[in-house]
Structure formats: structure tokens, C-alpha cells
Amino acid sequence: MTTILFAAKRADWAAYEAPLRQSMADLGVSADLVLEADPAEVDYLIYSPASTVQDFRPYTRLKAVLSLWAGVESIVGNTTLQVPLCRMVDPGLTEGMVEWVTGHVLRHHLGMDAHIQGQDGVWRNDVVPPLARDRRVAVLGLGALGSACAQMLAQLQFNTLGWSRRPKDISGVSCYSGEDGLRQVLSQAEIVVLLLPATPQTENTLNAESLALLPRGAVIINPGRGTLIDDEALLSALDTGQVGHATLDVFRAEPLPPEHAYWQHPCVTVTPHIASETRPVSAARTVMENIHRHLNGAALLNVVDRATGY
Template sequence: MSITIFSQGRNTSRWESALKERRPGLEVYVYPNTAPPADQVEFALAWNHPPGVFTSFPNLKCIASTGAGVDHILRDPELPEGIQITRIVDEDLTQDMATFVTAQVLNHVRGLHRYKEAQRSHTWKQHSYKRTAEVVIGVMGMGVLGAHTAQQLSKLGFKVNGWSRSPKLIEGIGAYAGTEELTAFLEKANILICLLPLTKDTANILNKDTFSKLPKGAYIINVARGEHVVDEDLIDMLDNGHLSGASLDVFREEPLPEEHPFWEHPLIHVTPHIASITNPASAVSQILENYDRMRHGESLINVVSKTKGY
């Protein structure tokens, strides 16, 4: 019995410990440092794996993402056919995302960042703010993370609309779907939150055309993938005053290069991809459940559609 971890640029020790603690006797390998014979690798745990690496394992049956996203797997042009791909669906991950987004929304609505700046200059000045009932929030992507985030914001008194590939009917949340309803969705959003999966249809969706359809002064929060944003378009729309600011947790290149203009832009709040980080101790149960299901020939949980990309 073994699981092989494929991950570039990440410390895998917490996953190793969680797997061994929950399943004593399970052999856990970390490629390329350790690995069983190629024909014995059946279950892979992956994040940002080396492209093409899976072609070396003829009996591989499942690739399990260590996070909610799977674009890092699906972008591999040499991904073997017939292998099931799964993702993490975890309550901790979901709640962490909702909490982070809520914090960014409230910081913007109440203008809390202004007072930190005022404190540095010993300036005592009160600023006006909007109340929750005056703000319309648009959530792009109504999967597990998006739906829960939308519901949490709605409970705080915000008017919340959701936009997705197909209609998602959630009590208290306005429902918009498809390209034909995107403009109507955008025109109402004072705050736009991106929680879309990254697919060929959603890449670069946060562009000048999208931003121009938002109300003047709209605020952008991207916690999905950096490839959703056209960086130059965002800067242009901030500089011309159409957008009031942006909170970005994900980027096209991570870590964000030192010379990138996002670092110094006064209207952009940068965080280092920390909105929602998988907790191996919490998520390991579903990894092991799928491992057992694979070994017994049973249907897996949280399987990804390669066609849809999520």
C-alpha cells in the first residue's frame, strides 16, 4: 500500500505526517527523492507536479489534488488518458475562504486601511462609509467556495448576486448564469469577487471589457487564480478612476516578481496566496477514502470533469 506525492516548490512534510498518522503502515513516497517501482505507482497526491511526469507510471489510476483547484493538473499537455482526477472539498478550506473574503469586503466598505495610514501621520480624521444594505456584491463562481462565501456575506446584510456557468438557485442569492446574463450581473456589482475555476473560458475574464461594465468605483477581489486577471487592464482601470481598488491573493507568477507594478500600486492590496490553505490534518480523510475506493474498484468522491475543468 503506498501513495506517492508529486509537488514542486512546496514542503510536503505535513502531508507525509498526516497520512502516516492516520494510516500507520501506509508507505508514503515523495517524488523524485523516493518512489516505488514505476509500475507500482497507482495513486498520486499532487500540486504543481513536473509536466509530463505521470507518463512514466503505467498503472497510475488516480491523481488527487492537494487543494480545491485542479488547473495545475489539467494544464499538463501530457496528462495520460483514463486517469481520474479528484480535488479537495473540505469544510475548513471552505470556511477559511469565506472568512478571508469577508475580511477584505469589510476592510473596503469601512475603509479601515485609511486609519492605519492616518495613524502613521498622527492624523485624526473620520471618513464616511457605506452600510451593508447599500452595497451589492457579485460573486463569480458558485461552486462550494463561492456559494458558501455568498451566503456568509448575505447573512451580514449585503445584497449578493452569483454568476456561474449554469443557474445556481440559493436562497437569498440573486442568480445569473451564462454569457447572456453576465452584463446584467456586472452592472449591479459594487464589489466583484472572483471564485471561478480556471478554464479556457474563464482565463482572462477580469479584463477591461468586464471592468467597464461595473459601476464606477467598483472594487475587485480575486481569490481564484492569477490567470483570471489581465494585469495591465486592471492597472489601467484603477488609474483612470473607474475602479476604486483591488484585493489580490493570486497571481500569474508566484511568488509575485519584485519588479511587478502590483507591489507599489496604492490601490492594490497584495496577499501571498493565503486566502484558504489546505489543512492536511483535516483533508487527509478524504484522500484516504479515495485511496481505499480506488483499491476496491469503487467510485471515487470529488471527481473532476476534465471537460468542464472543475
């Protein structure tokens, strides 16, 4: 009998058990779904990096680890993990990210903060935003989440630019790649959305040099990873007005410490890593469909490339 071990946070079991069992029934997956098991008898791990399982060597029968998180940077370097690692690519997670990114892009594009600040009786109608087609918005990172967000922004008629390390072709999006491409994108972008993975190559993508390329007053929106930004460089750019505002959902340390300068800065909006939560119902279906594929001889989906880290 196939054994599937739920090796995420114990507190998440209550939310995931019923959706996982329902997906098993719907797909006809015959297996034992358990919260505890002899490691030597486990075939699949449904996993989050917050799990107590950090040494995979006892799992001698293990065929794959299926992460409930989109980010895998905290596990991909684990040398005891020798089987395929599948990251979470879930329609619900993607939809949530598209909604969050679109909402905040529109917020900054329309100048909502200035229009509603204080509700103090002041009639502020001196600044009228351009139409979306005249606003240049860049999405850095064109994986599943970045591509979906860029496509939505393009559908709203934004002049949408996209950048990735490797060439991409997305309808309605002007796609760039490579270091020269990044400089070209940043030099045009009035709003920048960061959706790159956390790897050694992407750390501090926005630093003093790259922030200086932006049109003065550009807006940064980061629902990707905290390591993508050099915090001191961003704070300096905010102080000088080179960057007009930063809306940040992810940070190097989470929860963001109360004494961090981002909390007090008037040109920073902090949100508590809520851009797109994994929804148990859709995530359970995604994980179980992947296990079902593998049990029936098909290749696993969304397997992490250890060389690139995503």
C-alpha cells in the same frame, strides 16, 4: 498490497506524513504509503503539480491521482494522465477562503483603510458606510469555494449576487448565469470577488469592456486565479477611478516580480497567495477518505471534468 505514493513536493512530506498515516489508521486503509516506489507498482498518487512526476505513462497500475491543490489547470491538459484526477475540495481550505474573503469584503465595505491610514492624528469620520444589506457584493464563480463565500456574505446581510457559467440556486444569493447574467451582475456590483477556475473560457473575465460595466469606484477582490484579470485593463481602470481599489492575492507570475506595477500602485493591495492554504491535517483526511471510498468500490469524489478543466 495497495501502494500510495506521495508525489508532491519533497519538502511537504514532513508535514503530511503523520496526518496521512493517522487518517489511514482511522479509516482502516491497508496500504503502503511511500515516498519512493517502482512506478509500475503504484496504485494511487497523492500529488501536487510541483511534483517531479510529469509523465504518468510508467504508472501502469495507477487508479487515480489525488491533487493536494484546488487548482488543476497546470495538470489537466497533461495527455499522459489517463486515469481520474481528483481536485482538492477540503473543508479546511474552504473555511480559510471564507475567512479571507469575508475579512477583505468587510475591510472595503467599512472603509477600514481610510479610517486607519497613517495613524497621523487626523480624525476621519466624514464617510459612514451603508449597512451590509445596502451594499451589493458579487461572487463570480459558484463552485465549492465561491458558494461557501457567497453564503457567508448573505448571512452577514450583504445584498449578495452570484454568477456562474451554469445556473445555480443558492439560498440568500441572487444567482445569474451566462453572458447576459455576467453583465447584469457587474453593472450592479460595488464589490466583486473572483473565485472562478482558470480555463481558456475564464481568462480575462475582467477586461476593459467588463470593468467599464461596474459602478464607478467598485472594488475588485481576487483570491481566485491571476488569469481572470487583464492586468493592463485593471491598471487603467484604477488610474481613471473606474475601479476604486483592487485587493489581489493571485497573479500570472508568482511570486509577483518586484518591478510589477501592482506593487507601486496606491489603489492596489497585494497579498502573497495566502487566501487559503491547504492545511495538511484536513487535506490528508480528505485525500485518504477518497482513497478509502475507491478501495471499497465507491465512486471517487471531485473528479475533474477534462472538458471544462475543473
